[in-house]
Amino acid sequence: MIVLKTASELAAMRRAGQATARALARVAEAIRPGVTTRELDAIAEEAIRKEGGVPAFKGYRGFPASVCLSVNEVVVHGIPSDRRLEPGDIISIDIGVILEGFYGDMARTFPVGAISPRAERLLAVTWEALERGIAAARAGSRVSDISWAIQSYVEAQGYSVVKEFVGHGIGREMHEDPPVPNYGRPGRGPRLEPGMVLAIEPMVNEGRDKIKVLSDRWTAVTVDGKLSAHFEDTVAIWPDRTEILTRLPG
Amino acid sequence: MPDEAGMPGRVNPTRDKQIERARVRVGQVVTSRAGRDAGRSYLVVGWREDGRVLVADGESRSVKRPKPKNVRHLWVHSMWYTDPVWVADDRHVREALARFRRDQEAEDKAGDAREGRATENGTPRARKGGERDGRESGDD
Numbered sequence: 001m002i003v004l005k006t007a008s009e010l011a012a013m014r015r016a017g018q019a020t021a022r023a024l025a026r027v028a029e030a031i032r033p034g035v036t037t038r039e040l041d042a043i044a045e046e047a048i049r050k051e052g053g054v055p056a057f058k059g060y061r062g063f064p065a066s067v068c069l070s071v072n073e074v075v076v077h078g079i080p081s082d083r084r085l086e087p088g089d090i091i092s093i094d095i096g097v098i099l100e101g102f103y104g105d106m107a108r109t110f111p112v113g114a115i116s117p118r119a120e121r122l123l124a125v126t127w128e129a130l131e132r133g134i135a136a137a138r139a140g141s142r143v144s145d146i147s148w149a150i151q152s153y154v155e156a157q158g159y160s161v162v163k164e165f166v167g168h169g170i171g172r173e174m175h176e177d178p179p180v181p182n183y184g185r186p187g188r189g190p191r192l193e194p195g196m197v198l199a200i201e202p203m204v205n206e207g208r209d210k211i212k213v214l215s216d217r218w219t220a221v222t223v224d225g226k227l228s229a230h231f232e233d234t235v236a237i238w239p240d241r242t243e244i245l246t247r248l249p250g
Numbered sequence: 251m252p253d254e255a256g257m258p259g260r261v262n263p264t265r266d267k268q269i270e271r272a273r274v275r276v277g278q279v280v281t282s283r284a285g286r287d288a289g290r291s292y293l294v295v296g297w298r299e300d301g302r303v304l305v306a307d308g309e310s311r312s313v314k315r316p317k318p319k320n321v322r323h324l325w326v327h328s329m330w331y332t333d334p335v336w337v338a339d340d341r342h343v344r345e346a347l348a349r350f351r352r353d354q355e356a357e358d359k360a361g362d363a364r365e366g367r368a369t370e371n372g373t374p375r376a377r378k379g380g381e382r383d384g385r386e387s388g389d390d
Contacts, residue, residue: 001274004281004325007357057251068251076252094251105251165252172328175253193283193325201252232252 002169002177004195010236010243013102013171013197017234017245019051020097020104025248027067027095033087033113037069040093041080048097056096056103056174063218068094068107075162075203075211075220075228076107087113090123092230096174103174105199106246107232119227122206125157126229129202133167133182134235137198137242143178143189150202151183160209162228165220167201170234194239201232274303274326277334279350284323291347292317295337308343329353 005013026047027040045066048055055066063077070078070092071085078092085091094107109123129150136149146167154161167180178190182202192198205211207226214221222228236243274280274294280303281291292305295316303324304316311317331353332346 001321001324001326003328006327006329009328060251063251096251107251164255166255168253174251179253179255181255190283203252230252 002190002193002196003171004193005171005197005236006195009102009171010195010197012100013104013234013236014243014245016053016097016099016102016104017106018104018248019048019053019099020095020106020234021246021248023047023051023053023097024093024095024106024108027093028108028110031085031091031110031112033085036082036084037071037078037080037091038082040069040091041065041067044093044095048095051097051099053097053099053104056098056105057094060096060174067096068092070094070219070228070230072227073222073225075205075222076165076230077213077218077220079216079218085112088115088119089113090115090119090227090229092228094230094232101172103170103172103234104246105170105174105232105234107201107230109229109231118206122159122204122227122229125154125159126202126204126231129154129161129182129204130200130231130233133200133202134233134242134244137192137200137235137237139192139194139237139239139242142187142191143180144184145186146198146200147181147184147189148186150200154182154202154204160205160207162203162205162209162211162220164211165203167199167232170197170199192237194237196237197234197245198237199232199234201230203228203230274321274324275334277330277332277337279327279329279331279347280305280319280324281327282319282323283325285319287317291350292319293332293337293343293346295343306337306340306343307347308340312340313338313343 027044065080089112092109096105132149133146136145161182169176205228207224210223234245295306296304302318306313306316331349336342
């Protein structure tokens with residue numbers, strides 16, 4: 001069931017999205033070799049509360065922390081721990097904020113110190129995949145047009161997209177309809193209507209697309225142990241354009 | 251945070267139906283997004299045993315003879331326009347839907363001026379009028 005938002009609800013979602021983006025920026029500043037992911041989680045929670053929001057992931061289906069921090073071969077849902085970041089690591093920060101009853105959800109993958117050219121390229125391709133996915137999200141097109149834009153680009157670059165996890169509608173709940181897979185042929189699924197809000201989130205693996213979930217029942221890693229990157233934005237569909245709610249102006 | 255992908259053909263249709271049922275409540279305004287009535291707005295008046303929603307507009311579809319719709323063929327609007335106890339009365343259904351339409355028009359005009367963003371004219375809302383190609387094939 002897809003919930004359409006009114007203009008004033010979208011304004012509230014914009015505030016939630018902006019708060020999410022500001023909180024993520026705070027965490028990003030703290031990324032450096034030697035910091036533990038648990039310390040980053042604490043910074044994230046403090047930043048979210050400072051924005052007047054509530055960490056959306058904390059306790060969500062039992063998730064034990066405020067943000068998902070996924071290092072290197074961890075695809076998504078990494079649980080903050082005492083692991084220290086090392087130069088050359090890449091770390092995905094997936095952050096969700098509840099503000100005024102609405103969810104903002106976004107993710108970015110950052111380099112820790114200097115990273116290898118192949119890690120650099122993975123980040124660039126995943127970012128471009130997100131941009132292409134957002135460009136395909138227009139009123140009147142269909143959900144799988146987004147999927148196709150992402151998959152066709154990523155695979156042309158020699159990488160693979162994760163199939164087990166998908167983007168999603170978002171609003172008063174974190175996961176609403178419709179699911180937004182990062183794969184599939186175009187022209188299928190629900191038509192995008194003004195008032196729809198989607199979290200578009202390509203998860204791109206350097207090697208094969210196969211993943212497994214560890215015994216903590218959260219941490220998803222690549223089976224081949226190669227790197228994985230994740231970028232996500234929450235976007236609102238307007239009649240004539242698509243607004244990215246989780247990017248700060250300028 | 252990504253959602254877990256549903257298995258092809260859905261993992262647990264009964265559970266999915268229960269979830270959708272819990273989300274669409276009697277008294278809520280919905281807009282049809284598929285079928286010959288696509289674009290029409292209704293009030294939810296009940297549920298059928300087969301899991302379909304019963305909707306009425308107090309005009310072509312009275313509360314005595316509501317139309318069954320698949321939940322997945324409906325847009326659900328989050329604002330409430332009536333107390334659920336009144337949905338048994340066609341006149342109240344018509345009035346609630348009239349309030350809903352007035353709001354939609356007002357949002358069209360004022361929506362973004364109120365948010366102080368002059369560049370954003372036009373308000374997101376369900377498309378009016380029969381948009382037949384919005385129908386999803388193989389869904390029903």
